[in-house]
Amino acid sequence: MAEHVRLAVRVEGVVQGVGFRPFIYGLAHRLGLSGHVGNDARGVFAEIEGTAHATEAFLVAVRTEAPPLSFVDTVRARPMDAAGTAGFSIVTSWAGGEVGTSVPADSATCEDCLTELADPSDRRYRYPFVNCTNCGPRFTIVRGVPYDRALTTMARFAMCADCAREYHNPGNRRFHAQPVCCPACGPRLRLVMGEREVHGDAVSSTVELLRAGAVVALKGLGGYHLAVDAGSESATAALRSRKHREDKPFAVMVPDLTSARRLCAVNEVAQRLLTGWRRPIVLLPRLRDAPIAPSLAPGNRQLGLMLPYTPLHHLLLADLAGPIVLTSANVSDEPIVHRDTDVFERLRGIADAVLCHDRAIHIRTDDSVVRPFRGREQVQRRSRGYVPEPVTVEQDFPRHVLGCGAELKNTFCLAKGGTAFLSQHIGDLENYETLRSYTDGIEHLRTLLDIDPVLVAHDLHPEYLSTKYARDLDDVELLGVQHHHAHIASCLVDNRERGPVLGVAFDGLGYGPDGSIWGGEFLLADLAGFRRVGHLAPVPMPGGTAAIKQPWRMAASYLDAGYASGPPATLDVVRRHEARWSDVVALARGAVNSPMTSSAGRLLDAISAILGVRDTVNYEGQAAIELEQYADPDESGVYRVDLRGDEPIVVSGVDLVRSCVDDLRAGVPRPVIAARVHNGMVDAITRTCVRLRDATGVEVVALSGGVFQNLLLLDRTVEALQSAGLRVLTHSRVPTNDGGISLGQVAVAGEHDRRYTR
Template identity: 45%
Template sequence: MTGARTREKSGQTEAWRFEVHGTVQGVGFRPFVYRLASACGVRGDVRNSGGVVVITAVGEGPVLDDFAARLVVEAPAAASVTGVTATRLGDSPVPAGFAVLRSAAEGAATRDIPPDLATCEPCLRELFDPGDRRYRYPFVNCTACGPRATIIAALPYDRARTTMRGFAMCPACEADYRDPADRRFHAEPIACPECGPRLAWYPGGQRDEEALTAAAAAIREGGVVAVKGIGGYQLICDGTDPRAVERLRAAKGRAAKPLAVMVPDKAAACALADVTTADLDALTSPARPIVLAPRGRRPQGSLAPQVCDGLPDVGVFLPYSPLHHLLLRDLARPLVVTSGNHAGGPMMIEDDAVRRRLGPDVDGVLSHDRPILARYDDSVVRVVAGRPSTVRRARGLAPAPLPLPAAAPEPVLALGGQLKHTFTVANGRRAIIGPHTGDLADAETLAAFEHSLERCLRVEDVEPAYVAHDLHPEYLSSKHAARWPADRRIPVQHHHAHVAATAAEHGVTGPFLGVAYDGLGLGDDGTLWGGEILLATYTGYRRLGRFSHAPLCGGATAVRRPARMALGYLFGAEPLDQRGPDTKLAADLLARLPEREVAVARRMIDRGVNSPLSSSAGRLFDALAALLGICDDNRYEGEAAMQLEAAARQQDTVDPLFWRLVRRGGLWVYDGAATLRDALTARADGEPPARIAAAFHQTLAAVTAELCNRVAADVGVGTVCLSGGVFQNRTLATAVLGALDEAGFEAFLGERVPVNDGGISYGQAAIASARLAGAMERG
């Protein structure tokens, strides 16, 4: 506590002003303060002011000491108190009791927007209690649960500054709202069937319970329904009906890629997946994310095979809104629940747009009249080595603030990359990562990003002074940054941002080794990187190791077509004093491909035409997947690598393939081509592809540990930060963490921040803030 209280004589009445900072609005903090003050015998008042909670507290010294301490240790579960300041007040009238005052907008304090909160148990009991006036009301909530980030228009957090401002409270709700003993005391989204939002069914026009009945009937009969959720529309169908799942895929335009399944409770989740204690902890957290877990060994034949698209994991999650609970109770089956959009586009939030664009492809739209101000897809988490690792940071997790290793002297906007796009706003010691936007690939997604950014800056009341961006000039995020004056732009190398994000999240302070394995990122030498070992701080880095080069024959075509990447290694692998893969050993691949494609690809590689060199770990996965006949074409990003991991998980312990490190240009270089040659030799000797895939994962773990060993011997650094989309691979990440631990390194993997490109903006923010802070110190 800053401005700490000095103790007056025992028994003497004192008056103090406390300012509580952090995520303290929208989480039931004022009602908590009221109840605490009443319990302690403290008089005064509490109000929201700007981004903080301000308390006037009058009482005896020891009582105020106890009150101040309990403000932090007994705060509501959804709150995050980052600091309390205390200021002595002069003589003033002594209040008779304690009051909750009207909020004030003044003050320049930082403003933390609370994430949306899953429906709490007391509200669930009311939802299914026939004797309760909120029985089966799809918008039941209280101070401990309900929408927050998706309905807040401005802070301080009051009903008038949310999308609930259009719903006047009925006398019963008004009484609950004013009653200090009620858990809805100052619950801003409070509502009931008499005064709150209402459901509507399109095209029939039914309302409320009849609308819900119509939607459930459509799903039960094999239909696909667009449902207005907390942060946007969702497409929902029966997860046990193969034809319904196929229809949903057609409506969404997603022919492949696994779909998430919502189930009513933990027991149902355990029936579908082999979940660990860590998985259950994530599933039942207030964020209620999708959790990626291995499918059960005896999948009760209930899920349609199209849901998981042949992969061994299932994305399972629990209902987080009353509407989801009602649908699951009425339908009594797993439901596919996925974002309401056409593949590649942003999640839809506008009612008219959904009816116009999704309406023709679905059997109905279940809507309601509470507007959605912010687009929030569902968060996704995977447990790696017993720790949760965020794959997509969205509803329930964003926009909770994260710390920065160096305070930004002036606000910074970090624009991220191109895929799995997020932005980050750095303000002082805190960073706000915006919600997942999707792949920033077209005007529609760019507009969704700009809308989300404008809202975040308005609610946070921040005007950035600098912009951080990726080096790649063709990213739409980089083009957005180009609108800024040159002296206000801070370019950040892609992989430096990746590893800095992991380091910043875990509070790493000194230099560290950064291991960045991903698909592609523009290096500072103009080539495409993706298998990198860096010696890094937050202000700079030095490249110490890499994977060997191979050409991306056809550029983006090689990303979409792993078979083309395999040709790159066959015909153009970096010469490192040892032969690469033998084309005779790759006869199966060459026989599958059109002769013309092979011939054209070889000429392009030989002549260096549209065949940029890349050191990408992700593209090495692609090449092996094609060489083993596992995947020739990616129907979605990362499919080949996911299929290769799926094959590897069919095997138990295996030995690594052949690998070697060589010294080139002052760097340690892993010869990926030599490993591919050994993989093809093993295949020719009769080894099954699954066993070779497992050996490949072990190979990369051994390679990573040895690369770190060799560079650590030169630079004397024992901390390793792992990042990049390749580390979404649970099998690889677990093996690498184990190998590094055995080698004596302290290794970190992203947990709250995605290791994929969804974490790039946070890394950029950490780097830009540190550079600006350093420049200020030097200046």
């Protein structure tokens, strides 16, 4: 008889709330092992006893056969004295000790639960809260760790006898599924119109309202959404008007893949993203004859599509048999509504009805946004379904770190050990509600992860609310990280590289160490530091932030810089703003309230205004976004710009403007001009990087910053750089926009710690 050995095993990572203990239980029984398994603050602990061959097979299977929603970071085992015990059990969780586990992300409803949802003979037939170990709410309902029902917002719902039997049965897929419930013991729906509750089937009544053109607020996993029939122009227009969202595209939820293919081109990668357990909004090429309301995504060649991810969504979409607009329930620039006590007050005058329920959302979390790019996923907004999944880094952090993020598209990041935890999308820190969401979110995630930052990294901009938050903290060490260095650092971490790289950081704005507004930068960078080796030639930003909201001001600045005797008076942009043109030009020439900027985003704004695409904006980045959509994708002509100097190389954005004006006056179609502008920027980036490679010997380029959300620019830049023999890093796991800044900040801070605090 083979000698028995006993091992104490510890598994850390995303291993709670994903069926890990039931998995261990079943694995131990399959291999004939005795012992026990349980949760604690650090993850999953187990003791296993059996033959050496069986225990070795167990340790391999823990990694190779782990549940699909889990993320195994480490598996450690140490020998113990054999006890000769029989049987294997799940023991009571222990809440003490330092937290070393990560709470799982929310997961879309699995196929097994959908089968029950549609089965008239099942006790959970059409029950909108069906879930199991493999799916359902997680991060949004968690109040503490370890992840057990008592520390979630399901604690108030006592399990009925049937659910309790499932919960305690090792052979059932709801074995230790914390949100388990049924119609007899779980949450309930309510449909409210005005001051009265609508009686009867809430789902059927909601479908009738949507068909009639109503705006309905729906409670989702991470907050409320506003929904209308996506085929109704009147309903979509009403939603725009009430929400004060004039132009920004809405997302669409479709019942299934067949419906998705009626609206967009869906390739293999897109299909995987749409149907995966994360269920983000997926940005896809829109079909010309897509049967949707014209005002849903005006002037945009893409649509944001998503498939149902809660049982309630599945019920609504199946009964409606058509797509719905599904957008965050808020007034523009405010965070998504997630508390039942707020929904009726904050959405008064916006929603005609509210479909709510009594399972509380503990932490608000917006939908994530992704797109396929060159065969892989590229995250644009990282939130529901991804957070708080960890981002692994190449080296451990010596101390606990907080990265406070930027002002726009804010996220924060907490880090310890070999792991960084990027927060859910917070939004723009421009009002009290968003700032409160930011501060509450930091405290919540700090508690869940047991991270007590002693090193806090922040942006250099002194007026960012995230910077002010950092400077108000007590008993911490502060580290200012330049905005564009953080962009490139986040791209390095995203690609599991350390540099050095030639970093191309193009965005709207970032505070430069020289006090000017950077945004068209070429950096020789690694995690430790950077050198500015190139940039767009600076021009004034007349009126400061007013120039961001009114791109025609940037047009005036660039045209003034490009024409010593003044721009051609026949230009439409000059005529449209004739009454204020000379005043804005004078402001640009003065030193008051006209900071110098090298921003690539502001250059694209200027060209957008010159071509008559957008003079003023209703949301951040709108002028550049619409310029991309306006450009002729088949045009290959290039505007060539001058590159001056050696280090830094100065790239003349004015040359792009002059070429644009010349073609405009010659009668060249404006979409062709817009495409040539993009191609000219690609050419300038490529020639600059080739010159820098020759000067430095660095052959790797990292592309980051919000401007590279522009798919036309990004795709052609990658193609051109690769054709020039350069290796190119782009974002995938974290956003290229300011949503990735906080990760870059903690990466720089960690490298600072490793180098200078030993």
